[in-house]
Amino acid sequence: MxxxxxxxxxxxxxxxxxxxxxxxxxxxxxxxxxxxxxxxxxxxxxxxxVEVDAYRAFSPEEMHAKLRNNGMTMALGPSPVAFWEARCVGGGSEVNRGLYxxxxxxxxxxxxxxxxxxxxxxxxxxxxxxxxxxxxxISTLPGPAPKVSLKLAEGAEAMGWSHMEVPRLYSYGADWQSAPQPGLKQSxxxxxxxxxxxxxxxxxxxxxxxxxxxxxxxxxxxxxxxxxxxxxxxxxxxxxxxxxxxxxxxxxxxxxxxxxxxVGDSLAYHSMIKVVARFDEEITGDTPLDPVHQVKHFDPRFSLGASVSNPATTAFALSDRPDLLPRLASEWRHWGCYYAQSTGGMGTVRRLPGFEDPLIRAKDNPQDIEDLSAGLRALCECLFAAGAQAIYPNIQGAADLYGPQDLARLPRRLDPATVSLSTLHLTATCxxxxxxxxxxxxxxxxxxxxxxxxxxxxxxxxxxxxxxxxxxxxxxxxxxxxxxxx
Ligand SMILES: Cc1cc2nc3c(=O)[nH]c(=O)nc-3n(C[C@H](O)[C@H](O)[C@H](O)COP(=O)(O)OP(=O)(O)OC[C@H]3O[C@@H](n4cnc5c(N)ncnc54)[C@H](O)[C@@H]3O)c2cc1C
Known part of the structure; x- marks a missing residue:
């Protein structure tokens, strides 16, 4: 109702x-x-x-109903940065994961x-x-976290890095395991x-x-x-x-x-780069609960996190690796999406005469690219420590990694021309x-x-x-x- x-x-x-x-x-x-x-x-x-639980979270139907331009919004710059903006009653709180x-x-x-x-x-x-x-x-999960989330925690534990289960703006029902939705998002x-x-x-x-x-x-x-x-x-x-x-x-x-x-001179955003990690066992689809773990050991330079890993979000996390998409349908339950997120993204917002939406430009910030490169390496180390069999970084032409010995194949410094960055956290324009x-x-x-x-x-x-x-x-x-x- x-x-x-x-x-x-x-x-x-x-x-x-x-x-x-x-x-x-x-x-x-x-x-x-x-x-x-x-x-x-x-x-x-x-x-x-749109009712908060009218659609499955992160389904194409939800994106169509609640996001501006169906989610296809971009900041232009040395590397283009994709971002999502809500357009519905409640704004971003209706489409986000409520990590709090x-x-x-x-x-x-x-x-x-x-x-x-x-x-x-x-x-x-x-x-x-x-x-x-x-x-x-806000609440913590009512039951065990999904395996895709626990893998990140296991890896961080093995590396000796601090990690946490992040509470969510969510109220879980007593019947969270059997109900169509585990509870009500506190959007x-x-x-x-x-x-x-x-x-x-x-x-x-x-x-x-x-x-x-x-x-x-x-x-x-x-x-x-x-x-x-x-x-x-x-x-x-x-x-x-x-x-x-x-x-x-x-x-x-x-x-x-x-x-x-x-006005619009000082956009700040958290830049995100994604990888998909393959594990021997099935790690997704095992529970209705969302991934909630984050590694905050390296704050404020960067953090690491586990993402929702369904076929649609995994395809998005492999946007620069189309060669892997044919395997998605048969293997996605073994694949988990993870991100490294830095905090130094910068840009501007300007009016574009004749257009409804403004022009967003991402600026070159070498320190942010440094931090993101270090974050990507730490993420891969963490996932191998958790037992990942392979890691696919979302970078054009990147090598697949099959163990810690392959970390040397990661670029020392990411090349803005070949990475697809994204952000969900934009602030500071006024x-x-x-x-x-x-x-x-x-x-x-x-x-x-x-x-x-x-x-x-x-x-x-x-x-x-x-x-x-x-x-x-x-x-x-x-x-x-x-x-x-x-
Ligand atoms: C997919 C996604 C996942 C995220 N995950 C998290 C998370 O887990 N935890 C977290 O803390 N944050 C998360 N965020 C970020 C968080 O949702 C945003 O930071 C927050 O919603 C911003 O709040 P706001 O009030 O500034 O604006 P918004 O939430 O963007 O709301 C602005 C509203 O204004 C309306 N509007 C815009 N222009 C006009 C106009 N000209 N006239 C009338 N109405 C207008 C829009 O339609 C929109 O509804 C996520 C964001 C996204 C998109």
Missing amino acids: SMLPQAHPPADLISAEIAIVGSGPGGAVTGMLLAQAGRDVVMLEEGAH HRPSPEVIAAWAERQSIEALSPEDMTDLALEGEKVAK MSATYIPAFVAAGGRLQTGIRVTGLRRENGIWRLKARARGIWGQKTIEIRAKTVFIACGATQTPALLRRSGIKRH PMGAEDRGSVCDSFGRVWGAEDLYLADSAMLPGPTVVNPQGTIMAMARRNMNHFLH
Whole structure:
């Protein structure tokens, strides 16, 4: 049964005291707290509401229903970087695995200092995360982790490296083994957004905000209906606006609206490279639970992790190894997908006249390539220590590896021209901070030089989160909202 009211077509003119653009983790936390404080709020979301468990996770049907451009989005650069962006009620929380970390104390302390951010402390951010966990629950697995995940832990143990089972934003049912889904993902559409609506917030789906301007103390937002509502132009009027469209769409909207200073100049992302490892035994398809292990021993340079390993995700992880695809159907249960992820990806976001989506450029960052190269080597060492029989790096023309003796065949330094990188964690395109620190908004998300205009999402974070970002985005949105309301 749906936790949200039936979607309805938009009126030509929508008025509210406060408008929030975007309903991902940043927008959803902001909306719930505002509505619960008794404010008159409308949340505007470009995508549709799709039940969190309507489709099998990571199935082509889910990607079609919930991702922008079916997931085919790219940053151009020395090596192209593929990334996924959600477009649905709840944003990225609907399509992600919900791997959850509280904000990293080291990262928060570094942000506070580098950006001269007022009243930002690691201790407060932990408390804010704990508050948030009362609404979107986190849990560890109710049973043994899938073998594909345990292999990573076994390898790390053998290498003497610290590793962990990462908790998920997930509530497992007592019947997790037999039910069609092991429980309910604690996505925004299952937690914060129903709470927002219950507190009187209005949710308008299927409209894309294309620009905003201020007139006589009121923000006027121009929007276009899309999807089932057909083509139609809508105006939204609000005294105060929070933008939470995600790390690429927030700067795109600001730039389209003529707000450009430092906007989109400092994209930060976690770069990911994948390998597929073959084991003698079957390691996938043995349980409905998702892989959850990560090796954090090398933070903040890089981390290692186990990924969902079904035929579709394995094919994606072998995008540069088409020679292996004919074996996929018969062998996939023996194959596991793993990644090394560094934290130094950098780029820009710019408006491309005539196009709806912005142009994302990845910059050359030699240190990030160094870190990723070291991460790839460590990942292969770890998987051989866990008993992998073969490792197939996702690099054009790369040699297959059959044991630790083959590690020397890995490139010492990855060549950006031959690797396919991807990212799921984008931030920092409109960073918070003191005005002289290249920031777009102040210590609490208020956009410099614009009255009653705030940012509330991954775009406002001052850099990469090092850990999976959703917990940090939500804690920061809660912090800034507490400041706004008091
Ligand atoms: C496949 C995948 C797996 C991931 N796995 C994890 C994980 O396990 N753990 C973790 O912590 N993080 C994970 N992430 C990252 C995490 O989901 C994102 O960092 C987070 O969702 C970003 O939140 P946000 O509020 O900034 O924006 P988003 O979640 O991107 O939400 C923005 C929303 O705004 C809407 N919007 C955009 N432009 C407009 C407009 N002009 N008008 C109206 N609406 C608009 C979009 O449709 C979208 O719904 C993953 C991401 C992906 C894609």
